[in-house]
Amino acid sequence: MEAKEYKKMSKEYQNPESICIFGTGTIQTATNGLAKEAYFDGGDMIVVVENEEDLATLTPDYDAMCKIDGRGLVITAKSKDYDFVSRCFYPKLNVPEDPVTGSAHTYLTPLWAAKLGKTEMVAGIPVLLLSSIVRTLSST
Numbered sequence: 825m826e827a828k829e830y831k832k833m834s835k836e837y838q839n840p841e842s843i844c845i846f847g848t849g850t851i852q853t854a855t856n857g858l859a860k861e862a863y864f865d866g867g868d869m870i871v872v873v874e875n876e877e878d879l880a881t882l883t884p885d886y887d888a889m890c891k892i893d894g895r896g897l898v899i900t901a902k903s904k905d906y907d908f909v910s911r912c913f914y915p916k917l918n919v920p921e922d923p924v925t926g927s928a929h930t931y932l933t934p935l936w937a938a939k940l941g942k943t944e945m946v947a948g949i950p951v952l953l954l955s956s957i958v959r960t961l962s963s964t
Contacts, residue, residue, distance in 0.1 A: 854888035854897060865931050868912075869894045876901045876909045876948075886915040898928045900936075906948035908936045923949055 851859050851871060858879075861872040869892050873879050879901045889897045896914035903909045910932055912925035929947060937943055 850888050850891045854885050854892060855899060856882055856885070858882065858899075863931075863935065864893060867894055868896045868898050868928065868931075870931065870935065871897065871899045873899055873901045876903045879909055879911060882911070884913055884915075884921065886913070886920060889913050889915050896922075896925075898925070898932065900932055902936075902939075903948055907940060907942065907945035908932065909948040911949070 851862055851869070855871055855873065858873040859871045860874055863870040863872075873882070879899055882899065895916060896912060896919075898910055898912045900908055900910040910925075910928060912922045912928050913920065914922055914925075932947065933945065936945055936947075
């Protein structure tokens, strides 16, 4: 992928809208009550949880995920070994969990860049038996 094409893609997702998660039982149900923050970019619902251990051991509630706005649910957390980790769920599209969703990193990168004060990050995928990292660069 050319850098110019990447920049165009990243601009499309730079500012997901923060939404209130309290009183939204569906997001809490879908994340086993772990959601601390939520954002919606018009395509996917993005949820931040407290830590990567919670994210790694999360048991998805696919029925609840199907009731959330958007095409999928991306759950993310700050990491000890990487800058951030994420898991991506698309049960509405018959993809229970996508281990490495490239498009998710186009909006996770600016989100974590703002939180961490960094422009270059390494993202991990906290799924057992899968060792993957994604290197990301924020234009912000």
